[in-house]
Amino acid sequence: MQSLRRILLGRRLSSDETQHTKISNPVALAVFSSDAISSVAYATQEILASLSGALVPAAGGLALVGAAIFGWSIPVALGIVALLAILAVSYRQTILAYPGGGGAYIVAKENLGDIPALTAGASLLIDYILTVAVSASSGIAAITAAVPALAGHNVALTLLAIGFIAIMNLRGIQESGHLFAIPTYGFVVSIFLVMGYGLVRLLLGEGPSPAQVQQAVVQGTHLAGVSMVWIFMRAFSAGCTALTGVEAISNGTTAFRDPVGPNAAKTMIWMVLLLGTMFLGITLLAHQYGVTYQHSTNPAVVAETLLSKLNKAILGDVSHGLPKLMYYLAQGFTFAILVVAANTAFADFPRLAALQARDGFLPRQFASQGDRLVFSNGILILFFFSGLLVWLFHANTDILLPLYAAGVFMGFTLSQTGMVAHWRKVKGPRWHAKAMVNGLGAVTALVVLLDIAITKFIHGAWIVILLVPLLVVVHFSIRRHYVGVKSRLAASRTDAFLPTKHHALVLVNGIHRGVVQSLLYARLIAGDRVEALTVDLGSDGARESPAMEKLRADWIIYGMGVPLRCLPSPYRKLVEPVLGEVDRIHAAEPELALTVILPEFITSKWWQQFLHNQSALRLKAALLMRSGVIVTSVPMHLPQ
Template sequence: MASLSKRLLVGRPLASSEEEHQRLGKPTALAVFASDAISSTAYATQEMLVILMAAVTFPASHRYLVPIAVAAAVLLGIVAISYSQTIHAYPNGGGAYVVSRENISPGAGLVAGAALLVDYTLTVAVSISAGVLAIGSAFDFNDDPRLRVALAVTFLVLLTVGNLRGLKESGRIFAVPTYLYVVLLFALLGAGMYQVVFGTVTEIDTPETRSAVAHFAEENELASTAALFIILKAFSSGAVVLSGVEAISNGVPAFRKPEARHASQTLFMMAGILATGFLGISTLAHHYKPVADEEGQTLLAQLAAAVFGDGTILFYGLQLGTFAILVLAANTAYADFPRLSSIIAGDGYLPRQLSSRGDRLVFSNGILILAGMAGLLIVAFRAQVTLLIPLYAVGVFTGFTLSQAGMVRHHLRLREPHWQRGLAINMVGCVATGVVLLVVVVSKFTSGAWIPAVVIPLIVLLFRAIHRHYARVDRALAVPDGYRVRRRTHTVVVLVGRVTKGSLEAIGYARSLRPDRLLAVSVVASREQQEAIIADWERHGVQAELRTLYSPYRELSRPIMRFVDEYDEEVEDDFMTVVLPEFVLDHWYAQLLHNQSALVLRSRLRTRPNTVVTSVPFHLSGGGVEIRGSAEGADGPT
């Protein structure tokens, strides 16, 4: 049943030879790797307006939107050009992690890797939460946090299952909503700009607007004394529009050949759509004067109602498209988090299980870990975008800054053709993103930016601890020159509860090992039990020395462990094999009727040095025996 359920959810296994056919063309890759960046147009302007309206008198707060958006768009262009160079210089993927590791130091690479992993986790939490917020604007349930969280977790599960099916298949599924949103967004911008040009704009006038005028007028004095800080803080909120730009550089190997060229072209397509959408929405917001209110309609919903008409097909279409792309924007993180974690795991800084592909040629373990961490964030922050955004930008711009610094070192080190132009671009990018990182940390530190500022170094410490473990294991397993395995004696101990077919088969197996000494050990709780097993032993003529261990409190594992320890002290330089006879039932549910003492014994014995643990399962249905190192679903010693 478990296997059937997995096949229904995930699909048939894919052979390694099919990996080439799972690569993405540009239309599908744009949906997979650019959905995160493009989706940020749905909330970046609103997050800027939240900051501005908290300190600047309404409606004067809206006049700052376009200049801030222009500054963010210029930064976007610089970063896009910089990452295009990264794609061609490092076509095997890895983005900021690989660039920093190769050109700055392994430590810098770990910081970049930790920042990106945090960024991708927040991408999933923010995107799904923003998607639920968008659909809540259309159906008016944003004031119900329990419903928001429940829907967000549901969509998280659906996305996880979709990505476990494979990158190409999930890309095809998610491409339609991505392009639907882009088409409807540009329809909104076109219709809105038409009204702006021909002077038919009607400013949004709602009860929230009128109350905002009264409320924010009281804050005008604060705005005059902290205008620059407020603008910088608003810019740091709007700069989340750059989130996801690095995704393509991390996933270059997922593109069809030639990978670098296709990835670079997709990057510029994404940057063009993103800059146009962000500037367009900010311009419309400047003219229509919407209000940023997380528990009411989103800024984009207010603009759609003003341009298309509230309740029209296009209004609901844009809300559904916004909801879809925001939820599916998490797909970018599902594509890049597992791939990046596999690279870091390959370097020995994360568990090696993360470097293995699953049945569908995706890094399934990484997908599941990402889903788990994002789910915790959604529940902890009640699926509120405004609470999650301050956590978001720190990881984004840490990765940006280290990547650009690494590319500067790359150009200075290799001096390839036209390296001076690349050096200038990356230097400008490094300074610009570094300044934004500083602004984000300072302006949003008390709002939550301190969390990633603390978490990222902790993750780096975790990376190093994992690496030290693997290094210690490698040193212990390394074979020095001239190493020879010395001849050692071998004792086999068979644990028996009573004389059965299973225990006799186990003794027969033990005898086939031709040990130097063969012992059978039984734990008894009374003299009657001891006499009974000795009588059975003699009646069946078992050819093995029998030892009985008295356990008045009916313990099993402790007397056996004590016996093994004492015997090991008596015989020096000895290998000991402990054989556990077990019987295997026909149905898994029948195990509820039996104890699992073999499992406990096996777990404790395997911690001992110079001790081998072997299970000899006796299958009741066929009366046969099968030798294996461990037995799932088997009962205790027979």
């Protein structure tokens, strides 16, 4: 097992090798920006899906818009890019002010208090789980669109992809970053090549004719007033999935090489420029080429992605030659970047969970670093919950995406509000201007959060809105437990007493070397106050079983004079009679120090242990819950 562990994870790193985990800006762009950059593969798709057959308020309820208004995708995309610019400037200030990482959680904790901090932290933890599920599912959808033979196996393929990402992150952020930089930069290059080719075709007049586009895209409708506002809000909230992952760099600044603040800030600017250009370009070209998208009506069937349709529209006949090569190259890198986008969550989720664990709001195991100086427990938990989501929702992004953006903008709002409080507290040069920038970010994020909550509430946003306060309650419950344990441990120093009597109880079910060793050990620690106890599972209550009669006969020879007492068990229970006897002994002598000794044999092969009934393990688990009982195991290792 250790050899397999070393093959999968690599050699162990000592604590003084922390610098080994630091990454350069180009690698960091791949690690922390893959989530945001990959969102261009489905953000425009969600805008067009929300504009397709939109439900609008009408007399007596809701009415279905008869004609799709895909032309609105352009102003929606422009609004989202403007919001991206605001958030980019705001988060750049956050990075420079808090180079120690932690993002929204740390900012809110230091400036707003525990409840806002835990709300931000909970929303981000949920968002990271959704990031893995959505990104991996989208990646598999991209490859099944190009290779229809794989259709129908989306769930299994998605789980395999998530497992691969988890293993690579268990190896360390530097190793995973170098590997996953290839898909990230390959995707960026392929998108710009296809976008450039599509733009050239339009400039040369080789694109679809206006009549062809008109057949697919209706430029407008006679809607007005509330209906127009509702549809725009719905499309805007759908397209805001493009902004998921924008906060990732601020959460993981400690992974950058020194100086961490300036390096992280530069990487943030590059990410925003790439994201904004690609998102706007895809939306514009989808409109110009008349490419539309509608959600699948069957949850178990994944529709062909918009990016696949757009690539086909731009490249032309993709059945042979260079267009076929370019199409499969673009789809391959789309698949790769979407799967790799989960890496952003695997880089940030464990770090955020470790920060909360150190503050006592999550189990302390999350703060422990593994062999490769990564927070292994956080990675494994993220793998489990994201895989569970994929399985529950059939790896269907049409169902997963509506859950996605609410938590992100909750974190955005609290982070930027915390930064306003930060500037008011520390002041400094141009603090008014800095506070205004973060204030603008907070207001815009709050407006979008309300937009998402209203327009996507019935489509799944209610789940996140409900889960966040529940998770906050769990955080406080964990904290109360740790505080209570600490206070009880401190108070227990004055409650210590010296037992006046010691009694050893050896549990036996036969005669072997382990039992003899246990009896010798019991005599060593308790002198003459030693007693052997056995449970007769074959007893009918009236007489002992033949096995018990044989044990008594053997005991005369090997029992070393230790009295043997038998507990009948007509209902064939093992644990209950032993617990009852322990309780009886304690009730008779409350001041007694009672040690229960369990002889156990250990098999030579790990898998052989599963062939036995683990009675010693069950007894130990039950006895450890009894106050005042000391449980000791005496192992006997069986030879091969």
